[in-house]
Amino acid sequence: MDAFEAIKATFFQECDELLADLESKLMLLEQGQTDLETINAVFRAVHSVKGGAGAFGLEALVRFAHVFETLMDELRGGRKPCDTVTIKTLLRASDVLADHIQAAQGLAPPVDEERSAGLVHELELLTHGGEAPPVVEEDEDDFGFTPMAFDAALDEPLADLGGSGEIEVAASEAQTGWRVLFKPHSRMYGSANEAGLLLRELGRVGPTTVSVDAENLPTLDILVAEEGYLTWTIDLTAEVDEKVVREVFDFVEADCDLTVSPLGGAPALEFEEEPPAVLPASDDLDVAALLAKAAGAAPPEAPAPAPAPVAAAPEPAPAPAPAPVPPPVAAAPAPTTAPVPPAQVAAPVAPAPVTIRVDLDRVDRLINVVGELVIQQAMLSQRVLESGLARSSGIALGLEDLELLTREIQDSVMAIRAQPVKSVFQRMPRLVREVADMVSKQVRLVTAGEDTEVDKTVVERLAEPITHMLRNAIDHGLETPEDRVAAGKPAEGTVRLAALHRSGRIVIEISDDGRGINRERVKKIAIDKGLIAPEAALTDEQIDNLIFLPGFSTAAVVSDISGRGVGMDVVKRSIQALGGRISISSVPGKGSTFTLSLPLTLAVLDGMVVSAADQILIAPLPAIVESLTPQESDLHYVGGVDPVIRFRERFLPLIDVAMTMGFRDTPVVPNEGVAVVVETEGGQQAALLFDAIQGQRQVVIKSLETNYQQVEGVAAATILGDGRVALILDVDVLVTDMRRKSGRPDFKLAS
């Protein structure tokens, strides 16, 4: 059962991949690439979903996939055109298919019956071209017994033995037994079916008496191994339905003459039992050689249906001569019937696997261990340095190499976790379609850089912010088709989603060619909501950034698309939680671009090592703008208390980190320390005052929350080369929240 569940899990995993594939292939179709291979690929994806779903009895999913598949089959057969209307329907059908899969997985409520049925109807309409669709019947069972019309031949069921391969059906009530006449055609052997095996199979149904008519058998020297020379008569004494008997010959029905008649019924042709077909073999006849010749290049282990000794006993296994006699096999397939030649023992020649699937836990464990390795290596370096060994000493040089290696191992391990952002990007076309439909806008989504790689955790957490921003772009950014045409733009709006690497970070850009941010309105809303003072003089950039403030929503009418109580502030916060930044640029009438910049990994960080009141702290390097020694003349005190520092013709708040963090109670004289100018994700700048800067270093991030709890102002911790723990500062919180908390009057939008 567990194994079954595991396979089911695999199935759903595979479904995800199939859906992604389906989506991308449908996009190709949409772009006009309607070649057979693409259509076939879509067919296969749907077909595979259906196949798996059938195996797990997921009825609703099977039914829907079946209708989808039927249409795809028409398309690939060229019987229906793959036109725009069809492709649009296919796209929507793929969405419903995805919903069905989700529902089957128990991740979502059952698919809205009406919606599903509606699409089923649409698909059927396309499949059957306007006519009322016939009832689609799953006809999976037609391999079984195919009833045929009784006809006159019934009277003389054996008359056409050796004829055209027609099958007569005798009365089908269960008798005490059946007489089976069976004459294989050569074609039957060509498909690797064997009379001997069929007889063996029949022997499983009940006791059999087998006789063979070898009359037509030529002498061995002119015998063609795969020719049908023999006719078998099998008397089966078992009270079974005729269907059961015919099922044995299921696979070969078309390749043999077969009659099944009730035992003791019609007078059967009695074939005289031939003497065991040990042929008139003269002594000098090399049977093996002849057989080999006769069977062409067939391998010796392939039992050619050569003249067979006739087993007249109920023993159900008259095996063809060269094959080892298969012992009667019990219910379970006996693994001993035939010796497997050594060549068949699986020599694991792998068909060049390109990927392996590894449990994420294992990778994470590896990453952790490598993290420890980095720390250990740093400690070792420090010790060696302290021991006063010359830099040119063998140990020091070896250590340097070790450091390079360690760094390389670390990078390689990180690369294992790296994933293309494709998995997230692929989900977006559907979203765009749905949102566009809901707000009645025409939208084209253009994506770029899907192959850009980033840490798995980052990829996973990107989906939500991107989703939200795309919604915003369509709902708020783009105009209605009429407005667009009026503004001289194409009716169809374009939303672009792109990913790229830039200086060790991944950048995600979401841009639209819509109306841009209406700064007047944004400012008015911010004032109305009390987010800024009415008289505040703000630059365009600052106004644009207002939309990131908590509680801000630009839509005059809160729509059900983006007005779900989730504002851009939430997006911003989730990006920040990933150590990322978000920025916006907007040109009225031309559109807006949101830019997310994220670290490639959440496991290491480039940091500045600083000290404050005997504590070693790490300031994340990406946040640092500049460091300087405060000059007495640059320092001012607001209200005589809060220090500010002049930095490039502006005044920035100067934050004494040691005091803010509670390391000491009395402020230091600013010009004895070092001021580090930092910029928050929101673009706010401030100067942090430390005692000294110790250097710059890549540190391994160790979560504090896992083992302790979240500490305000501290993002995480790390272990330094000397074994000491250092806290990694959360610059944003430090600059915004903690200052505010200290009860000082705050500027809304300090900069």
Place this chain on the structure above:
Amino acid sequence: MKKTVLTVDDSRTMRDMLLMALEDAGYHVIQAVDGIDGLETLAANGADVVITDINMPRMDGFGFIEGMRADPNHRTTPCLVLTTESDAEKKARARAAGATGWIVKPFDPAKLVDAVRRVAA
């Protein structure tokens, strides 16, 4: 000596299902993901019975069976076609290509093993 069954199917789910059912029944299972891979795997490892899907990328089941039958070493290796497509035309095509028999998806393990046993020498 365990019998070796080669399963050729592009769906991982299906390969897993086959693997489970066949291994439970005491077969040794080797796998391939499409027709081309199937022929290569067959050439490299051999098999006592082959089970193949029809709809696969690169090379479909028909092509695979034809390729297999063209190889003198596997002219008489039983080959079952595994497919949901059960229409007579497909069946005839598979038969013409040299398929030994069929298994209709969805299959239950007992049926599958039964079919394999029936064609396995």
